[in-house]
Amino acid sequence: xxxxxxxxxxxxxxxxxxxxxxxxxxxxxxxxxxxxxxxxxxxxxxxxxxxxxxxxxxxxxxxxxxxxxxxxxxxxxxxxxxxxxxxxxxxxxxxxxxxxxxxxxxxxxxxxxxxxxxxxxxxxxxxxxxxxxxxxxxxxxxxxxxxxxxxxxxxxxxxxxxxxxxxxxxxxxxxxxxxxxxxxxxxxxxxxxxxxxxxxxxxxxxxxxxxxxxxxxxxxxxxxxxxxxxxxxxxxxxxxxxxxxxxxxxxxxxxxxxxxxxxxxxxxxxxxxxxxxxxxxxxxxxxxxxxxxxxxx
Amino acid sequence: xxxxxxxxxxxxxxxxxxxxxxxxxxxxxxxxxxxxxxxxxxxxxxxxxxxxxxxxxxxxxxxxxxxxxxxxxxxxxxxxxxxxxxxxxxxxxxxxxxxxxxxxxxxxxxxxxxxxxxxxxxxxxxxxxxxxxxxxxxxxxxxxxxxxxxxxxxxxxxxxxxxxxxxxxxxxxxxxxxxxxxxxxxxxxxxxxxxxxxxxxxxxxxxxxxxxxxxxxxxxxxxxxxxxxxxxxxxxxxxxxxxxxxxxxxxxxxxxxxxxxxxxxxxxxxxxxxxxxxxxxxxxxxxxxxxxxxxxxxxxxxxxxxxxxxxxxxxxxxxxxxxxxxxxxxxxxxxxxxxxxxxxxxxxxxxxxxxxxxxxxxxxxxxxxxxxxxxxxxxxxxxxxxxxxxxxxxxxxxxxxxxxxxxxxxxxxxxxxxxxxxxxxxxxxxxxxxxxxxxxxxxxxxxxxxxxxxxxxxxxxxxxxxxxxxxxxxxxxxxxxxxxxxxxxxxxxxxxxxxxxxxxxxxxxxxxxxxxxxxxxxxxxxxxxxxxxx
Numbered sequence: 001x002x003x004x005x006x007x008x009x010x011x012x013x014x015x016x017x018x019x020x021x022x023x024x025x026x027x028x029x030x031x032x033x034x035x036x037x038x039x040x041x042x043x044x045x046x047x048x049x050x051x052x053x054x055x056x057x058x059x060x061x062x063x064x065x066x067x068x069x070x071x072x073x074x075x076x077x078x079x080x081x082x083x084x085x086x087x088x089x090x091x092x093x094x095x096x097x098x099x100x101x102x103x104x105x106x107x108x109x110x111x112x113x114x115x116x117x118x119x120x121x122x123x124x125x126x127x128x129x130x131x132x133x134x135x136x137x138x139x140x141x142x143x144x145x146x147x148x149x150x151x152x153x154x155x156x157x158x159x160x161x162x163x164x165x166x167x168x169x170x171x172x173x174x175x176x177x178x179x180x181x182x183x184x185x186x187x188x189x190x191x192x193x194x195x196x197x198x199x200x201x202x203x204x205x206x207x208x209x210x211x212x213x214x215x216x217x218x219x220x221x222x223x224x225x226x227x228x229x230x231x232x233x234x235x236x237x238x239x240x241x242x243x244x245x246x247x248x249x250x251x252x253x254x255x256x257x258x259x260x261x262x263x264x265x266x267x268x269x270x271x272x273x274x275x276x277x278x279x280x281x282x283x284x285x286x287x288x289x290x291x292x293x294x295x296x297x
Numbered sequence: 298x299x300x301x302x303x304x305x306x307x308x309x310x311x312x313x314x315x316x317x318x319x320x321x322x323x324x325x326x327x328x329x330x331x332x333x334x335x336x337x338x339x340x341x342x343x344x345x346x347x348x349x350x351x352x353x354x355x356x357x358x359x360x361x362x363x364x365x366x367x368x369x370x371x372x373x374x375x376x377x378x379x380x381x382x383x384x385x386x387x388x389x390x391x392x393x394x395x396x397x398x399x400x401x402x403x404x405x406x407x408x409x410x411x412x413x414x415x416x417x418x419x420x421x422x423x424x425x426x427x428x429x430x431x432x433x434x435x436x437x438x439x440x441x442x443x444x445x446x447x448x449x450x451x452x453x454x455x456x457x458x459x460x461x462x463x464x465x466x467x468x469x470x471x472x473x474x475x476x477x478x479x480x481x482x483x484x485x486x487x488x489x490x491x492x493x494x495x496x497x498x499x500x501x502x503x504x505x506x507x508x509x510x511x512x513x514x515x516x517x518x519x520x521x522x523x524x525x526x527x528x529x530x531x532x533x534x535x536x537x538x539x540x541x542x543x544x545x546x547x548x549x550x551x552x553x554x555x556x557x558x559x560x561x562x563x564x565x566x567x568x569x570x571x572x573x574x575x576x577x578x579x580x581x582x583x584x585x586x587x588x589x590x591x592x593x594x595x596x597x598x599x600x601x602x603x604x605x606x607x608x609x610x611x612x613x614x615x616x617x618x619x620x621x622x623x624x625x626x627x628x629x630x631x632x633x634x635x636x637x638x639x640x641x642x643x644x645x646x647x648x649x650x651x652x653x654x655x656x657x658x659x660x661x662x663x664x665x666x667x668x669x670x671x672x673x674x675x676x677x678x679x680x681x682x683x684x685x686x687x688x689x690x691x692x693x694x695x696x697x698x699x700x701x702x703x704x705x706x707x708x709x710x711x712x713x714x715x716x717x718x719x720x721x722x723x724x725x726x727x728x729x730x731x732x733x734x735x736x737x738x739x740x741x742x743x744x745x746x747x748x749x750x751x752x753x754x755x756x757x758x759x760x761x762x763x764x765x766x767x768x769x770x771x772x773x774x775x776x777x778x779x780x781x782x783x784x785x786x787x788x789x790x791x792x793x794x795x796x797x798x799x800x801x802x803x804x805x806x807x808x809x810x811x812x813x814x815x816x817x818x819x820x821x822x823x824x825x826x827x828x829x830x831x
Contacts, residue, residue, distance in 0.1 A: 050681045052829040072685045080681035086674040088592055089489060092574030095582060102583040103682035124573045128409075128489060139678075152681075 001028045003150055003181045004049065009058035011044055011205075018044045020205040021058070026150075026181050026198075031172065033196035034185040035286065041205040042185045043083060046154050049183075050080060062150060076105050079148035083155040083185075085135040087127035093138045094123030100142035108145060115141040118167050132159035144171050151175060151182045157191060169195060189282040199282070201289060208289060213282070220280045220288060221254035224263075229271030238266050250274075302560065304422035309429035313403050317433070324395045325441055328388060328469070333448050335384055335778070340376050340454060342779050349374040352777075356382060359617035360644050363509040363610070364651070364773070366525075370534035375456035377533025380449075383777060385468060386508075389527055390501070392441060392473030396434055397497040400480035403430040405493040408484075414564060427481055427559050431552055434477040442470030461533045464541070468527050471544045475523050476501065478548040478555070485558035488567030495595075502603065506610045513614050523547075585684055586692040592670075593663055597700065600659035604704050607655065608711020611648050615641055615712075616719025642724055646732055646795040647772070648712070653736035654769045654790060656704040657743045661761055664697035664747045668758045677829050686825045694748050694817060701740045709733040732796045738809035739789035743768075745816030752823025755830060764788075 006024040010017070019041045026032045036042050047053040048060050051071035060067040062074045087096055097116075101107060116123055119137045127135065136159045143151060151172075157165045165188075172182055172195055186192050192199060199216060201209040209216060221242060226232075227250050235251070236244055240259025245252040255263050267275075280288075314321070343349045353374035355361070362368070366386045370378035404427055407413045413426055422428075446466030450459050480497045487493050504522040511519030512528075519525030529540045558568065582591050590597070622640040667690060670676050679689060709729045717723045747761045754760075768788035775785055785791035792809060794802050 047677070047829075050677075052677050052680055054826070054828055071680070072683050075681060076683040078681070080678075082674070082678055082681070084674060086678065088588075088675065089491075090592070091578075091582075092576070094576040095574065095578040098578035099583055099588060100682060102578075103585070103679070103684055105683055124576050126574050 002026065003028050003030075003063060004183060005059070005061045006045070006049070007059040009045065009048060009060055010056045011041075011048060011053065012056045018205055019048075019055075022202065022205065022207055023210075024183075024200055024207070026183055028181055029176060029179045030198060031176050031182045031184060031196045033192035033199040034183060034202065035187070035189065035192055035199060035282075036202035037290065040202045042202060043154055044205075045202070046080075046152055046183070046185060049152060050075075050078075077149040078152060079104070079143035079146050079150070080152045081136070081139045081143050081154060081156040083158065085132075085139045087130070087135055087138060089128030090126060092124055092126055093121055093130065093134070096127060096138055097123065097142045097145065101146050104146045104148070106147040108147065112141070112145045115145055115171075119164060133161065133164070136160060137164065140168060140171075144175070149180055151180065151184075153182065153184045153186075155186055156184070157186070157188060165191070189286060193282045201286065203289065209285075216282075216285055217280055218257050220285055221256055222260065222280060223252070223254050223278050223284075225274070225276040226251040226253070226267060226272070227274040228267065229273060232267060232270050235267075238263055300422075302422045302424045303428055304420060304425060306422065306425040306428045306432065309416070309421060309425050310432050313429055313433050316403075317399065321399070321437055324399075325437060325444070328391055328395075328441055329444050329448060331391075332384065332388055332445050332469075333452075336380050336449055336454070336457075337452055338778065339380055339383070342777075343376075343379065349376075349379065352379070357621065358644070359513050359614040359621055360611075360648065362512050363614045366508065366528040367512045367519075369531040375533065376454050377456040377461055380457070381465065381532040381534070383774065385465065385532060386524060386528060387773075388469050389472040389524060390505070392438060392469045393476040393501055393524075396438070396473045396476035397480045397494065397501065399434050399437075400430055400477045401484065401490060401493050401497065403433075404481060405484040405487070406490045408565060409490050417564065424556055424559055427484075427556060431477055431481055435474050438470035438473035438477075441473065442466035445469055457533055461536050464530055464536050464538060465532045467538075467541050468530050468532060471541050471548070472523060472527055475544050475548045475551075478551040482551050482555040482558070485555050485562065486568045488565070488569070492567075492569070495599075499599075506606065509610050510613060513617055584692075585679065585688050586695065588679075589663075589666065589692040589696055593666060593696065596659065596662065597696075600700075601703065601707050604652070604656055604659075605707040605711040608652060608708035608713075609715045610711075611652065611708075612712035612715025613719055615645070615716045615724070616721070618644060619720050619722065639722065639724075641720070641722075642728060642797055645712075645724060645729070646798060649729075649732045650736065650772050650790055650793070650795075651769070652708040652712075653705065653733070653740060653793075654765065654772065656701070656708055657740045657765055659704060660697045660700045660740060660744050661747055661765065663700055664693050664744055664751070665758055665761065667693040668751050668755060671755065671830055680829060687821055690748070690751065690821055690824045694744070694821075697744045697747075698741060698817075701737055701744070702734070705733045705737060705740075728797050731801070735796045735801060735806070736790065736793050738806055738813060739793050741813035742789040742809060742816065745813040745820070748820030749816045749823070750820070752820035752827070755827070 002025050004024065004026040006022055009019050009022040011019040022041065022045055024034070024045070034042055034045070044053065048055050049062060049067050051068050051074070054068055063077060065074050067074065097112060101112065119141055121134060121137045121141065127138070130138070136156060140156060143153070157168055160168060169191070172184070175182060184192065184196060193213065196213070198212050199210070200207050232251070235241055235253070240256035240263055242254045242256070343352055353368070353371045356368045357371060365382060368378070368382045407426070416426060417423065442463070443466060446463035449457055449462040449465060476497065479500060480493065483493045483496045487496060504524045508519050508522040508525035508528070511517070511522065511525050520529070523544055526540045526544060530537050562568065581587050619639070619641050667676070676689065680686065713726050713729050716729070743761065743765060746764065747758060750758045750761060768790050771780060771785045771788050772790060789809065792805060794800065794805065
């Protein structure tokens with residue numbers, strides 16, 4: 001069941017087209033990764049979903065309701081963590097957490113205390129003294145302390161240390177287990193890889209790739225490191241083999257995923273001493289999209 | 298070692314100048330042009346010696362003294378004496394405000410935003426940012442002093458010799474330097490921008506009030522206030538230079554103290570301690586209205602008290618005014634006695650209008666806070682909760698609208714307390730109350746305008762301040778500069794009946810209230826329809 005649906009979303013700021021037909025669909029119980037370089041349109045998309053910006057055209061719906069018109073109804077069930085957390089310098093972290101939890105409606109004292117402890121935050125300090133990471137903790141605690149059905153997280157871990165990032169991932173996984181949905185925009189591709197069921201890559205205001213990690217990997221190439229007893233002749237002529245390099249008597253090359261079987265049959269004739277096959281990382285995928293098409297700018 | 302503390306101050310000063318390449322010229326040109334314009338029209342307004350002498354009689358009024366400072370040379374009220382009496386105090390306040398805003402911008406604000414940290418990571422001395430800022434603003438004020446001085450002299454007016462013109466310019470400049478140094482000090486003592494600006498403006502207002510009371514009641518008291526001190530130059534009458542040098546000397550000492558404090562503190566820290574806060578929010582905070590109230594609590598409390606004190610200080614002269622009006626023949630000829638109204642009551646209406654305009658400042662601050670929050674990206678975060686836009690803008694508007702009658706009541710109470718203790722024939726509370734509350738629609742229109750701009754032209758909300766400044770100018774100097782009626786009619790305060798001289802015109806009041814409601818609600822509609830920026 002689709003919790004969040006974006007259809008051909010276009011947003012213009014004056015002459016500048018920030019979004020040029022974005023489509024997204026997040027189903028219930030799904031962690032959805034939303035990746036792309038700076039300025040690609042991630043935050044603009046999220047702001048339209050939150051009803052803070054008005055789309056020039058196209059539909060954005062959450063829980064089947066219009067993201068612009070039904071903001072209040074939607075927001076009762078949505079928790080949001082902005083990329084740049086700006087808080088009121090003269091309120092304490094504890095006060096801000098209480099305010100945000102209250103404004104959404106629910107109130108769970110025990111869970112709030114647990115989160116404050118897990119994220120190791122001093123809630124009695126004024127927000128002006130918090131570092132970026134601490135401000136992000138305030139936003140994360142406020143988000144996870146409330147009982148939301150959809151979490152919209154905009155680069156939520158960019159200021160967190162690795163320990164806190166782990167805590168964050170635990171809470172995201174827990175939310176997923178409870179059947180909640182998460183839309184996670186991130187730069188940290190290893191995090192997206194670890195958490196997300198599906199991924200969309202956005203570039204220049206357009207989604208250029210969408211699907212499960214498996215599906216995306218299928219579209220790309222596997223990297224292979226190979227050493228054989230006999231030298232391999234004509235590897236370059238085998239269909240699906242690319243980018244051959246020879247270093248320290250080892251062969252490095254890429255194989256199209258759908259040609260894997262043929263390539264393996266071919267190389268096994270030469271007596272394999274060592275074979276390392278690595279699936280493409282999300283980073284490979286990402287880089288490939290941006291390199292092939294000239295970096296995306 | 299000493300030189301290392303100030304490494305690259307010159308380059309930094311150049312950089313600050315570059316950042317202010319628009320702002321600084323605008324300040325300088327506005328102050329110079331304004332001074333020049335007024336000085337060039339004054340001689341035509343009061344052409345003959347007899348005109349000026351009549352004016353001098355009315356200017357002996359203690360109400361005028363409390364607003365503009367003591368008049369010097371009233372026996373021989375020359376163009377120069379008039380110019381200094383009308384303009385010196387307010388022009389000096391303008392350079393003072395310039396000093397406060399520019400200094401805060403380049404010291405504590407840059408520090409709070411983390412920009413000083415980046416500068417300090419370069420081969421730059423620890424005291425260079427402060428030194429470069431003060432250096433720049435000092436130079437700017439020297440430019441103002443010289444340009445104002447020479448442009449006044451260029452008018453070639455009889456009673457304005459070169460020495461006097463330069464002294465006039467220097468008096469403005471030195472106040473700018475003083476407030477820059479003072480703000481530099483507060484930037485060390487406090488640990489955030491808001492507090493720096495707050496303390497500096499607080500000092501400016503206090504200096505104005507002390508001077509006002511001192512000028513009427515006690516000469517020595519005025520000398521404590523830098524604004525009172527600078528008026529003792531008696532420009533174009535006696536041309537004393539010592540107040541300029543004294544102020545300059547004090548500024549140098551203050552600057553030295555702030556350099557010392559800067560050298561012994563950590564980056565980002567202040568000396569006025571910050572207390573640990575609450576672990577949990579009180580129930581009162583937990584709504585958009587509670588939040589916007591809480592964010593502005595200190596400001597609301599201090600303005601409420603401040604307006605009461607301002608009311609008292611204006612009211613404290615009502616007794617003197619009574620005595621003055623009863624003895625001054627010329628005034629009694631000029632203003633014929635109305636039906637059962639004392640002359641003091643007539644003057645009170647002007648005081649009330651000025652207090653109302655000043656009281657509009659906090660109301661505007663409360664509603665424009667929303668626009669500040671938006672620029673800081675905090676509204677976005679609030680709106681991501683189950684909170685409608687109407688609720689957010691409504692909270693800020695409601696506080697501003699409710700603040701208006703409360704602030705009016707406070708200044709009325711101040712006036713009244715002072716009146717009953719100083720006047721023989723005290724004005725009744727009822728009269729004060731009517732005269733004060735009749736201004737409320739105009740104040741609401743100003744709030745409505747701010748809401749309207751927030752809704753439709755969020756980049757231009759500061760126009761409201763310009764408009765309020767205009768309204769203030771028209772009331773304060775309109776009569777003396779003999780401005781035409783249409784200029785006063787452009788301000789909502791120009792349409793407020795002058796109770797008790799005029800009758801309360803219910804239709805007019807109703808229309809004014811209607812305008813404020815229309816402005817406010819259309820602002821709400823605009824706000825719900827537009828993109829939130831940040």
